[in-house]
Amino acid sequence: MAVETPVLNTVPAAVPSVAAAARGDAVFLRVTQAFALAVLGVVAFAVITTAVRAWPAMRAFGPAFLIRSTWDPVAEQFGAWPFIWGTLYSSLLALLLAVPVGVGAAVFLAELCPAWLRAPVSFLVELLAAIPSVVYGLWGVLVMVPWLRERVQAPLAAGLGNWPLFSGAPYGVSLLAAAVILAIMILPIITAVTRDVLLAVPVEQRQASLALGSTRWEAIWRAVLPFGRVGIMGGIILALGRALGETMAVTMVIGNRPEASVSLLSPAYSLAAVLANEFAEATGALHRAALQEITLVLFGITFLVNALARWMVWSITRRSGRGG
């Protein structure tokens, strides 16, 4: 990488004494260390203040908070289960939609794409990641949801309405809408990570497979993809982490009904969505504490998922460092 050589004017006209230099170094160390520690401090502080503020709700409901289904601010009865269900269900559905398309697109970019086309198409897929969540939500609620309601949900409800998976009235805003929009938003992460993993697979794998007489697809499926499977899983889990925390687009299309249902057509709620909708207007102290506890739950879930993804990436880099 070309680096411009600067004019070295670091040495002042009079060379400083050793003591002055040491003092300067000590100040430099302390100042930069303080700012670095500030980052650590912010995270620790965030966890502690949220836990402290959530304590009244934790004391009132105990661990049952996570499995209770009532969310009634007026009667001061709070339970997070509908939100946990909605978050997990919509995110897993989104993965189901996004993983085949994302991995397929990455296989295209890494294996089948002519070299000159790779950069523009990669750029376009990454552009999906640059669009802000609120714009996705705007498009989702004004364009996608009406289309889903007319073209997908109404026929499903009419034809397969007695299946639990498609029961309920087709409102449009639903788990299905949330899953589709989440799938669109996490697609670029899966594609980018998988593409990088596949590009890092040594060419000998492909050469050996082709030499043994496999077709191009068989070489990819049997020699290339299995080689990169841990990295690909890491990318998928990273995408899951992103989907779990996604707020605005989900709030606008999920329907905001605090009810856990299996049906794809039913409106639902997610942890981040309830925070977005109710936090600014929560009045009772217990209501606010319950919302803080939901914040803590969301923090915990996304932290665990991201830690898992990072551990997977670390374990491949460690393995490849040993020549694996």
Place this chain on the structure above:
Amino acid sequence: MAETSSALPAPPLDRVPLGRRLQNGAMLGLCWLAVGLALVPLLLVLVHVAREGLSAVNLQFFTELPRPVGEAGGGMKQAILGSLMLVGLAAVVGVPVGVLGGIYLAEYPSHRICAWVRFAADVLTGVPSIVLGVVAYTVVVVPMRRFSALAGAAALAMIMVPILLRTTEEMIRLVPGSLREASLALGAPRWRTALFAVLPVARSGIVTGGLLAAARVAGETAPLLFTALNNQYLNHQPDQPTASLPVQIYTYAVSPYAEWHRQAWAGALVLVGLIGALSILARVATRSRMA
């Protein structure tokens, strides 16, 4: 550049049995379909934003405040200026913390605290932005007893810091060790080496990171919903609720009024344009460094 299957010659299929040949064609065809399917939503969203936004955006949009429901016209002047103020305030806090912290990580990598700082930065990156909004609420809004631009900027700064931290550390690591050694050999103390020899070389990379971080926080909505709240009027004071473009778009999008929906599309166009401009600026800065 890694050699991939596309670089290797296509294996001849004439002696492959039909079943495997069909499977090969079908699966490769599905991969082509997948990339097409991946690009369809991008096209749909951008085309809609462009079409609806262009028909709704005009000079009024940038120069007028919102009009009451039912009256046509009006704009989002307060939201655009509010966004600029929020991103600016966030940068005032986020840039020094991120850059100086990154300098520490790059200059003293052997200190044991470094692993913890990097871990904390990773946690901040992975946490949903609404959680950071709740933290900013607890730390700024509650003591101040009001929603304010400062609270919004605090939340945005927490998002910017890990981006800048990582970028600064990487850019400084890229500076060749020989430069550092030359400076030290000429008698410069360690702090002068770090600040006046190494940092200027890494500067344009750090600026790029800053621009990308600004582009990222410019589009954030969730942390602002209960920190900076929103405002129908122009606000210059940092201790008052402030409008921002994403929050205004959200408010209009979930409303039942068609006129507000039009304004929301226009706002989305302006927001996407703003983020695009910042990203292009960041790319141009990188390229001029590489040239």
